[in-house]
Amino acid sequence: MNYLSERARELSPYVAGIQPREEGWIKLNTNENPYPPSPEVAEAIKNFDAAKLRLYPDGDCHELREAVAENLGTGAENVFAGNGSDEVLGLAFQAFFSDKKNVLMPDISYGFYPVWSAMYGVEAKTVPLSGDYTIDAGGYKGANGVIIANPNAPTGVAIGLDEIEEIVKNNPNGVVVIDEAYIDFAGGEKTESAVALSDKYDNLLVTRTFSKSYSLAGLRVGFAVGSKELIDGLQRVKNAFNSYPLGMLEQTAAKAAVRDADYWDETRRRIIGTRGRTTAKLRALGYNVLDSQANFLFMEAPDAKGLYEYLYENKILVRYWDKPGISGFLRVTVGTEAEMEAFLQCIEKQTKPR
Amino acid sequence: MNYLSERARELSPYVAGIQPREEGWIKLNTNENPYPPSPEVAEAIKNFDAAKLRLYPDGDCHELREAVAENLGTGAENVFAGNGSDEVLGLAFQAFFSDKKNVLMPDISYGFYPVWSAMYGVEAKTVPLSGDYTIDAGGYKGANGVIIANPNAPTGVAIGLDEIEEIVKNNPNGVVVIDEAYIDFAGGEKTESAVALSDKYDNLLVTRTFSKSYSLAGLRVGFAVGSKELIDGLQRVKNAFNSYPLGMLEQTAAKAAVRDADYWDETRRRIIGTRGRTTAKLRALGYNVLDSQANFLFMEAPDAKGLYEYLYENKILVRYWDKPGISGFLRVTVGTEAEMEAFLQCIEKQTKPR
Numbered sequence: 001m002n003y004l005s006e007r008a009r010e011l012s013p014y015v016a017g018i019q020p021r022e023e024g025w026i027k028l029n030t031n032e033n034p035y036p037p038s039p040e041v042a043e044a045i046k047n048f049d050a051a052k053l054r055l056y057p058d059g060d061c062h063e064l065r066e067a068v069a070e071n072l073g074t075g076a077e078n079v080f081a082g083n084g085s086d087e088v089l090g091l092a093f094q095a096f097f098s099d100k101k102n103v104l105m106p107d108i109s110y111g112f113y114p115v116w117s118a119m120y121g122v123e124a125k126t127v128p129l130s131g132d133y134t135i136d137a138g139g140y141k142g143a144n145g146v147i148i149a150n151p152n153a154p155t156g157v158a159i160g161l162d163e164i165e166e167i168v169k170n171n172p173n174g175v176v177v178i179d180e181a182y183i184d185f186a187g188g189e190k191t192e193s194a195v196a197l198s199d200k201y202d203n204l205l206v207t208r209t210f211s212k213s214y215s216l217a218g219l220r221v222g223f224a225v226g227s228k229e230l231i232d233g234l235q236r237v238k239n240a241f242n243s244y245p246l247g248m249l250e251q252t253a254a255k256a257a258v259r260d261a262d263y264w265d266e267t268r269r270r271i272i273g274t275r276g277r278t279t280a281k282l283r284a285l286g287y288n289v290l291d292s293q294a295n296f297l298f299m300e301a302p303d304a305k306g307l308y309e310y311l312y313e314n315k316i317l318v319r320y321w322d323k324p325g326i327s328g329f330l331r332v333t334v335g336t337e338a339e340m341e342a343f344l345q346c347i348e349k350q351t352k353p354r
Numbered sequence: 355m356n357y358l359s360e361r362a363r364e365l366s367p368y369v370a371g372i373q374p375r376e377e378g379w380i381k382l383n384t385n386e387n388p389y390p391p392s393p394e395v396a397e398a399i400k401n402f403d404a405a406k407l408r409l410y411p412d413g414d415c416h417e418l419r420e421a422v423a424e425n426l427g428t429g430a431e432n433v434f435a436g437n438g439s440d441e442v443l444g445l446a447f448q449a450f451f452s453d454k455k456n457v458l459m460p461d462i463s464y465g466f467y468p469v470w471s472a473m474y475g476v477e478a479k480t481v482p483l484s485g486d487y488t489i490d491a492g493g494y495k496g497a498n499g500v501i502i503a504n505p506n507a508p509t510g511v512a513i514g515l516d517e518i519e520e521i522v523k524n525n526p527n528g529v530v531v532i533d534e535a536y537i538d539f540a541g542g543e544k545t546e547s548a549v550a551l552s553d554k555y556d557n558l559l560v561t562r563t564f565s566k567s568y569s570l571a572g573l574r575v576g577f578a579v580g581s582k583e584l585i586d587g588l589q590r591v592k593n594a595f596n597s598y599p600l601g602m603l604e605q606t607a608a609k610a611a612v613r614d615a616d617y618w619d620e621t622r623r624r625i626i627g628t629r630g631r632t633t634a635k636l637r638a639l640g641y642n643v644l645d646s647q648a649n650f651l652f653m654e655a656p657d658a659k660g661l662y663e664y665l666y667e668n669k670i671l672v673r674y675w676d677k678p679g680i681s682g683f684l685r686v687t688v689g690t691e692a693e694m695e696a697f698l699q700c701i702e703k704q705t706k707p708r
Contacts, residue, residue, distance in 0.1 A: 239367035
């Protein structure tokens with residue numbers, strides 16, 4: 001017999017990119033950072049006293065939240081820390097969207113949003129992207145909740161702070177969640193973080209992760225920034241699910257990473273540089289590539305599925321979705337210069353263009 | 355305005371024991387292990403290559419699940435690993451109990467069960483303990499789900515495998531979850547793990563933790579053992595909430611711990627020995643102490659609240675709940691021999707008996 005709850009039975013879980021266990025792949029499919037984390041992280045782990053692990057960690061992550069707050073120029077009471085930004089977002093859905101109607105999200109965005117909606121009884125409505133794959137700020141009004149990724153995934157396209165502010169103002173009765181997993185790779189004044197608005201609007205929640213710009217996908221730490229009211233709401237729901245989601249090693253390593261701002265800045269700039277050069281070369285080869293503000297490229301191809309398979313045969317992993325609106329594109333993570341060279345050469349080597 | 359979802363608003367979150375940040379406390383309030391984890395854990399962390407953290411971890415925790423399965427003589431497909439047994443239990447509530455009526459649990463048990471029930475719309479019914487604070491196996495029949503802690507918390511009292519099997523047989527239409535956080539401290543044939551039954555009943559799920567007998571509360575790893583059907587159900591719900599709850603360091607350290615069976619056995623035996631000696635001395639002082647099969651004691655006191663406060667003034671932390679049925683008791687974690695000596699001397703030093 002089927003023991004699953006009705007809700008669990010009806011779910012279609014999120015499918016993450018492949019993590020091949022054998023060597024030899026060029027892995028451009030899960031937006032990982034090609035560079036190692038700060039040497040301070042390795043140092044913090046080496047110096048960690050394992051005997052301390054017998055005790056429970058600080059369930060409120062005080063020191064980590066203080067380090068993040070100091071880095072962002074806000075207060076620790078405005079920061080929530082969780083087990084990756086996926087957990088933070090999953091808790092935000094439970095705290096602010098659960099069982100609500102008319103929660104708005106882009107029709108093309110992070111694939112986990114509809115999964116959390118199904119999981120927590122959220123009646124989500126999708127707002128189409130505009131023709132150039134940009135989020136249409138004007139389409140978000142009077143909702144009971146809004147969630148937007150900025151820069152958006154899998155397009156990499158970002159909107160400006162003025163448009164974010166317009167969305168926050170137009171939805172005063174709901175929480176507006178801005179998922180900034182990739183914001184550290186955004187450049188130019190059109191792509192400032194919405195954290196700058198968080199002390200002005202008590203319905204704005206900004207989520208971030210250590211997985212991308214801090215090269216710590218294997219650690220599992222994310223955080224949210226917002227009004228004390230929203231942070232308390234997240235704490236409340238967290239303490240009704242799992243009191244200690246972040247272990248001592250996570251808190252220690254993430255603290256070390258956030259304090260090494262120079263390394264973080266150097267790494268993200270290197271990736272931004274590689275992104276620009278790769279985009280230019282792909283365009284020179286005749287491909288349409290969206291203007292990316294993230295650590296990945298969204299490129300259009302005459303035969304995207306065929307190109308995905310061709311790259312796969314050559315042990316280069318990228319991401320392809322057979323979904324309306326995006327089935328003509330590939331999402332390609334920005335790796336090292338050498339990895340992107342290999343990727344470009346593989347594309348040039350094609351006998352039939354895809 | 356209140357942005358919280360109705361469900362989040364109505365919650366009363368679980369309140370964990372205090373984690374004092376300053377030194378000098380004798381901490382007998384959160385059932386932590388007084389001994390450090392296996393030296394193999396320290397070694398595994400020291401030798402961990404931090405550069406790997408740039409990549410996502412194995413979301414399915416293959417190697418850890420194989421190590422646990424090997425240790426328990428079952429298959430990896432029968433093991434689910436999660437972010438502490440709290441997360442495993444929280445996911446089990448969502449997978450098997452969510453929005454169901456008539457889910458049975460003891461009236462005196464782990465305080466998180468009613469919290470998860472409220473969080474996931476479970477209509478829980480409580481079954482009274484029998485007069486001697488034992489779980490009344492006969493009280494669990496024809497339910498849509500059952501959750502029991504064995505040994506039970508905060509009493510420390512265990513029931514036998516025969517009674518567990520009776521409960522599993524009498525509830526064929528629901529999942530029976532046996533929370534075995536403390537089973538490794540149980541002794542004697544009356545307290546064998548229900549894992550022994552898991553290949554016989556596809557509706558039985560047994561949960562475990564690395565926090566207690568493996569001295570790894572600060573790591574956050576727990577697991578569940580059950581039929582492939584139930585494990586797949588947990589994976590399904592996990593992948594609809596957070597794809598990567600266990601980081602690389604957790605998986606590596608937990609694997610090292612489970613493989614050092616000798617250290618685990620030596621540590622738990624030492625605690626069982628201290629538990630026996632402390633129980634005898636408390637009884638000699640005239641206190642009623644329940645027969646504990648866990649790493650804590652549940653002791654009755656004429657003035658339990660007064661005794662809690664007296665111990666607190668002497669920098670000894672224990673747990674007291676002002677709740678019907680248990681407000682006459684204190685829960686005291688079994689620490690080192692020296693810690694329990696200090697605890698006993700403090701009690702003997704009382705000018706007025708509490």
